[in-house]
Amino acid sequence: MEDLLKLKGKNIVIMGVANQRSLAWGVAKSLQKVGANLIFTYRKERSVDRIQKLLADHEFEAKVMVECDVNEDESIKQAFKKIGEEVGTIHGIVHSLAFAHPEDLRADFVDTSRDGYAFAQDTSAYSLVAVAKQARPYMTEGGCIVTMSYLGADRVLDGYNVMGVAKAALEASVRYLANDLGKDGIRVNAISAGAVRTISAKGVPSFNKILNKIEETAPLRRNITQEEVGNMTLAVLSDLSSGVTGETIYVDAGYHIMG
Ligand SMILES: COc1ccc(Cn2cnc3cc4c(cc32)CCCC4)cc1C
Secondary structure: OOOOOOOOOOEEEEEOOOOOOOHHHHHHHHHHHOOOEEEEEEOOHHHHHHHHHHHHHOOOOEEEEEEOOOOOHHHHHHHHHHHHHHHOOOOEEEEOOOOOOHHHHOOOHHHOOHHHHHHHHHHHHHHHHHHHHHHHHHOOOOEEEEEEEOHHHOOOOOOOHHHHHHHHHHHHHHHHHHHHHHHHOEEEEEEEEOOOOOHHHHHOOOHHHHHHHHHHHOOOOOOOOHHHHHHHHHHHHOHHHOOOOOOEEEEOOOHHHOO
């Protein structure tokens, strides 16, 4: 029998596990099933205990856990230096982190502050560029960098505001990074996930309205699950998608094709 995924024993860095509902945790669960080595980064010390409890509860073992504050270039540099020292080669990265000031997600977009706009861009979009730059030297066998985006990158969704603009920048960054890194055999893609009830859903105004609209409108007439996002991310990280780069792949029950 042929192993089409070719992820067993591969070193995958997972950035953005906040709790068991995180999209990044869904990816970790899928990767664990196929025998990948899991490397977790975290921003705050308090996240370490939370991730370690998640790992223990699921009898997972992290190959490495590294502190990384994606708003700080030196922190990213040190994090990937440590990961490189621990595992040698990185075969994939899951970038699943974003943030905006909550007050910028309720007011009218026109009232977004300069600081709020820059913060959302820095955390949710530029961080991918900075991570790709620091990871590149360790991705000596090629691989794939996957980030998480959302429909608000190219449609107006009430209240998504500055995060939508950041996601638009993220998806454009995916295309330009794909162009730069393709010569190294490194693919760069985005997964645009439908609305999943994660810890940050509280930050998205009218979240429940979004869920209901998807259930009524999406071709599959239902919302998607954390597991479905995890499995498609696994496929994009794997050799199955060796010909796909610079792409945004929708995992949203088909919702985005509707008018
Ligand atoms: C502080 O605000 C935030 C902090 C992080 C996030 C993470 N995030 C980015 N885009 C998102 C889209 C959705 C959710 C969370 C999202 C949840 C399900 C619906 C779609 C969002 C906000 C708004």
